[in-house]
């Protein structure tokens with residue numbers, strides 16, 4: 001299969017509508033790919049918290065419309081990264097959108113782990129409550145977003161739900177680029193799954209983004225890695241490698257499903 005990760009640059013001086021049109025054109029240009037991936041919150045900016053309330057949109061809003069049309073025009077599965085979702089009955093969410101090659105919105109995932117500790121997303125957004133996998137022609141996608149990458153238990157739950165390709169859109173800052181690259185490989189090795197991690201480039205809201213989107217195979221080998229700037233990272237690989245790796249090196253068979261309780265020792 002062929003996957004294209006669109007490592008979009010997000011800058012404060014580009015209006016969301018223009019970036020939406022630019023992203024849609026880049027998706028259309030990926031005709032021939034099986035899967036196209038965009039980063040997290042690319043329309044408004046993952047750190048542009050001041051814009052989120054006014055720019056939040058419903059699941060059938062402008063980003064969704066543009067991405068649906070682009071997926072259908074290119075005939076690709078599209079993980080369109082995430083939007084600031086306006087839920088009419090609740091808070092805003094960081095919600096990922098997956099479109100089928102006919103342009104239908106088939107899956108959504110609300111980011112579970114919100115970044116920012118006592119500020120930013122952690123305060124402004126609601127937390128997702130559901131593990132989401134998406135069955136496609138080439139295997140089952142497991143959905144996670146940015147900061148989620150730091151929580152291995154989420155990825156273990158995705159494994160148990162059948163995930164074979166872990167797709168992680170992000171707005172990961174340059175300051176912690178080493179963590180990004182290390183954790184993407186760690187999740188691939190742990191779950192014996194492909195990791196397709198699509199980051200943002202550029203600087204917005206004063207936060208320089210790392211770029212360095214990466215595709216890792218189930219053995220932990222980096223198949224392709226982007227640089228720091230905007231680029232489309234295209235890679236071909238065999239999804240059947242997941243089953244082969246799990247069969248040849250069946251480490252999951254040795255999981256202790258009931259971890260023994262810690263022993264309390266008195267000195």
Ligand SMILES: O=C(O)CCC(=O)C(=O)O
Nearest residue numbers: 115146147171172173176
């Ligand atoms: O965990 C990190 O270092 C970055 C996370 C982040 O930027 C996010 O989730 O938006």
